[in-house]
Amino acid sequence: xxxxxxxxxxxxxxxxxxxxxxxxxxxxxxxxxxxxxxxxxxxxxxxxxxxxxxxxxxxxxxxxxxxxxxxxxxxxxxxxxxxxxxxxxxxxxxxxxxxxxxxxxxxxxxxxxxxxxxxxxxxxxxxxxxxxxxxxxxxxxxxxxxxxxxxxxxxxxxxxxxxxxxxxxxxxxxxxxxxxxxxxxxxxxxxxxxxxxxxxxxxxxxxxxxxxxxxxxxxxxxx
Amino acid sequence: xxxxxxxxxxxxxxxxxxxxxxxxxxxxxxxxxxxxxxxxxxxxxxxxxxxxxxxxxxxxxxxxxxxxxxxxxxxxxxxxxxxxxxxxxxxxxxxxxxxxxxxxxxxxxxxxxxxxxxxxxxxxxxxxxxxxxxxxxxxxxxxxxxxxxxxxxxxxxxxxxxxxxxxxxxxxxxxxxxxxxxxxxxxxxxxxxxxxxxxxxxxxxxxxxxxxxxxxxxxxxxxxxxxxxxxxxxxxxxxxxxxxxxxxxxxxxxxxxxxxxxxxxxxxxxxxxxxxxxxxxxxxxxxxxxxxxxxxxxxxxxxxxxxxxxxxxxxxxxxxxxxxxxxxxxxxxxxxxxxxxxxxxxxxxxxxxxxxxxxxxxxxxxxxxxxxxxxxxxxxxxxxxxxxxxxxxxxxxxxxxxxxxxxxxxxxxxxxxxxxxxxxxxxxxxxxxxxxxxxxxxxxxxxxxxxxxxxxxxxxxxxxxxxxxxxxxxxxxxxxxxxxxxxxxxxxxxxxxxxxxxxxxxxxxxxxxxxxxxxxxxxxxxxx
Numbered sequence: 001x002x003x004x005x006x007x008x009x010x011x012x013x014x015x016x017x018x019x020x021x022x023x024x025x026x027x028x029x030x031x032x033x034x035x036x037x038x039x040x041x042x043x044x045x046x047x048x049x050x051x052x053x054x055x056x057x058x059x060x061x062x063x064x065x066x067x068x069x070x071x072x073x074x075x076x077x078x079x080x081x082x083x084x085x086x087x088x089x090x091x092x093x094x095x096x097x098x099x100x101x102x103x104x105x106x107x108x109x110x111x112x113x114x115x116x117x118x119x120x121x122x123x124x125x126x127x128x129x130x131x132x133x134x135x136x137x138x139x140x141x142x143x144x145x146x147x148x149x150x151x152x153x154x155x156x157x158x159x160x161x162x163x164x165x166x167x168x169x170x171x172x173x174x175x176x177x178x179x180x181x182x183x184x185x186x187x188x189x190x191x192x193x194x195x196x197x198x199x200x201x202x203x204x205x206x207x208x209x210x211x212x213x214x215x216x217x218x219x220x221x222x223x
Numbered sequence: 224x225x226x227x228x229x230x231x232x233x234x235x236x237x238x239x240x241x242x243x244x245x246x247x248x249x250x251x252x253x254x255x256x257x258x259x260x261x262x263x264x265x266x267x268x269x270x271x272x273x274x275x276x277x278x279x280x281x282x283x284x285x286x287x288x289x290x291x292x293x294x295x296x297x298x299x300x301x302x303x304x305x306x307x308x309x310x311x312x313x314x315x316x317x318x319x320x321x322x323x324x325x326x327x328x329x330x331x332x333x334x335x336x337x338x339x340x341x342x343x344x345x346x347x348x349x350x351x352x353x354x355x356x357x358x359x360x361x362x363x364x365x366x367x368x369x370x371x372x373x374x375x376x377x378x379x380x381x382x383x384x385x386x387x388x389x390x391x392x393x394x395x396x397x398x399x400x401x402x403x404x405x406x407x408x409x410x411x412x413x414x415x416x417x418x419x420x421x422x423x424x425x426x427x428x429x430x431x432x433x434x435x436x437x438x439x440x441x442x443x444x445x446x447x448x449x450x451x452x453x454x455x456x457x458x459x460x461x462x463x464x465x466x467x468x469x470x471x472x473x474x475x476x477x478x479x480x481x482x483x484x485x486x487x488x489x490x491x492x493x494x495x496x497x498x499x500x501x502x503x504x505x506x507x508x509x510x511x512x513x514x515x516x517x518x519x520x521x522x523x524x525x526x527x528x529x530x531x532x533x534x535x536x537x538x539x540x541x542x543x544x545x546x547x548x549x550x551x552x553x554x555x556x557x558x559x560x561x562x563x564x565x566x567x568x569x570x571x572x573x574x575x576x577x578x579x580x581x582x583x584x585x586x587x588x589x590x591x592x593x594x595x596x597x598x599x600x601x602x603x604x605x606x607x608x609x610x611x612x613x614x615x616x617x618x619x620x621x622x623x624x625x626x627x628x629x630x631x632x633x634x635x636x637x638x639x640x641x642x643x644x645x646x647x648x649x650x651x652x653x654x655x656x657x658x659x660x661x662x663x664x665x666x667x668x669x670x671x672x673x674x675x676x677x678x679x680x681x682x683x684x685x686x687x688x689x690x691x692x693x694x695x696x697x698x699x700x701x702x703x704x705x706x707x708x709x710x711x712x713x714x715x716x717x718x719x720x721x722x723x724x725x726x727x728x729x730x731x732x733x734x735x736x737x738x739x740x741x742x743x744x745x746x747x748x749x750x751x
Contacts, residue, residue: 035608035631037396046606052582053605065387072383083378092389154582157608160631166396171389175382182379191382 535563
């Protein structure tokens with residue numbers, strides 16, 4: 001009995017994993033908005049999480065935008081339809097893309113199944129339009145995952161010291177790269193991929209919930 | 224160069240009406256002719272890099288002659304207009320050089336770059352539609368793959384149409400202050416005392432290590448300033464001006480931190496090294512007393528509490544050493560995940576403050592009955608957004624701690640360590656490298672980096688700016704105060720040490736302040 005209890009304690013369901021990813025993206029996007037100075041610093045407040053103070057926006061419109069996008073993203077994530085999430089910072093006047101933060105998603109098998117065929121399975125699942133079984137369970141400790149996330153968020157903070165100054169009014173947008181069979185909900189639309197001319201890339205740390213593996217990459221305009 | 228050869232290959236592919244002048248086809252091409260199964264080629268083509276070009280080339284040459292006139296007219300007319308101009312320069316980053324390229328006339332497949340899962344999937348997939356030549360479809364696909372980083376036909380890019388609001392009109396990125404040279408406005412209310420704007424003296428400090436995370440100067444109670452320059456430690460006697468070399472480390476070891484023992488405990492200097500050892504020197508005899516090992520990384524910070532020497536290292540560990548004992552290590556704590564660069568015991572010995580590169584400021588309570596701390600921090604304060612190097616305890620309110628953050632943070636924060644509450648925050652607009660308190664004037668002085676490399680004197684607790692002292696041509700790395708509290712020395716990355724007489728005591732006021740001071744301290748002892 002104690003054995004099963006222990007198992008239950010350490011297991012992360014697919015839904016829980018998607019929620020962790022959503023939480024990370026929420027803090028990541030807010031942190032980027034603050035650290036890169038996209039919005040005035042006085043519109044942010046600090047929130048304690050993962051042993052860090054993270055700046056999150058208090059602007060209702062930003063909150064609802066990020067919320068809607070990430071909730072939709074989570075639904076797709078549960079169906080394994082998301083390939084990556086990109087946050088794009090553009091110059092308002094010239095519409096030029098200045099910076100792109102890519103959050104690449106990889107699906108991991110968790111405790112059951114092997115990872116090797118996972119990618120193949122994804123494409124197959126995508127073809128059949130069938131939802132993957134939701135009974136997948138990860139076995140990584142929450143504490144470890146949170147520590148990994150904390151390290152990534154800390155790296156996002158420290159990128160300020162080398163990323164070029166965004167010396168203009170900037171807007172941001174979030175693009176979600178999904179599989180072809182994904183249905184487009186209302187108020188959503190397909191867009192063109194964003195390419196930064198003459199860009200430099202930097203791979204930050206990655207983390208994994210044992211079901212989802214997230215790699216964060218920032219591309220910025222090299223002067 | 225790679226792009227050029229790729230272009231060459233492409234133009235060879237395209238020029239098919241010309242006779243083949245390059246001699247007989249190499250063996251690996253002939254092999255492909257035999258195979259004639261284009262889908263195999265396609266699956267191999269999936270592997271990126273230069274191989275694309277060579278394989279495309281082979282399929283084309285094998286294909287066209289067999290098909291006859293109709294396809295011959297088709298392929299060349301379409302391809303040249305699209306591919307050669309675009310694909311080579313579209314995404315150079317995705318071209319990973321294939322190590323197996325130099326194989327002479329042999330085709331040695333590089334299995335590292337081949338995605339077998341995807342290959343077998345493609346094999347099982349039905350053949351591409353008729354009408355469009357397979358090589359062309361493949362070329363299109365590779366092109367888009369190069370352009371977008373992955374196959375665009377396999378994905379959609381979706382975005383929510385109700386976009387986030389734009390930042391307010393006229394808003395300027397607050398980060399700009401980090402990059403501008405403008406001075407922050409000083410307080411209107413000036414002070415009545417005279418503060419010399421130029422340094423009293425400038426000393427040369429050749430080879431002082433320009434490293435934010437080290438602590439390379441300390442001014443002892445014996446009025447001797449210890450300075451670490453590279454692998455050597457020099458002692459500058461502030462009273463006589465004489466200079467002596469105390470030590471020089473050997474074999475690429477460098478001094479990474481210095482700390483004098485507290486007043487009344489002798490003339491001992493602790494020296495932390497980049498190899499992770501701590502040396503203890505008796506400066507009156509100019510003799511080394513002992514070497515203490517235990518750290519796995521360089522020792523960047525040291526602080527004394529009576530006979531306990533606390534040391535923080537690059538690994539994030541803080542080791543408390545009882546210097547009197549043979550087994551000196553009395554406690555090892557793991558409160559930081561990265562280098563500990565700021566370490567200070569409070570003047571009453573109740574708390575130890577440690578700042579790290581993991582942006583944490585930890586406050587450790589003393590373990591009752593001993594002189595070292597407990598194993599867990601009392602507070603782990605995460606308000607700073609950058610490494611915390613500058614930590615300083617208020618001399619007249621022993622529970623008040625000032626801490627300053629690095630480039631990404633630029634704030635000085637004040638903490639009440641009895642309650643763990645943040646008392647005040649000041650944005651200094653520049654990296655904070657060091658903080659010192661002046662008990663006499665109830666002020667504090669902070670050393671800064673880019674853009675002005677200045678020292679700022681602040682009134683406490685109003686935090687009104689008293690003055691700025693400029694002169695350093697590179698960031699101010701370390702600061703120390705003379706034992707009489709009148710002079711501050713600042714060590715800059717410009718390899719100079721500057722002495723500022725910014726807290727000089729007015730001889731006319733000296734007597735009266737002393738009398739006033741004596742009263743409240745008596746009162747305090749009665750209350751407590």
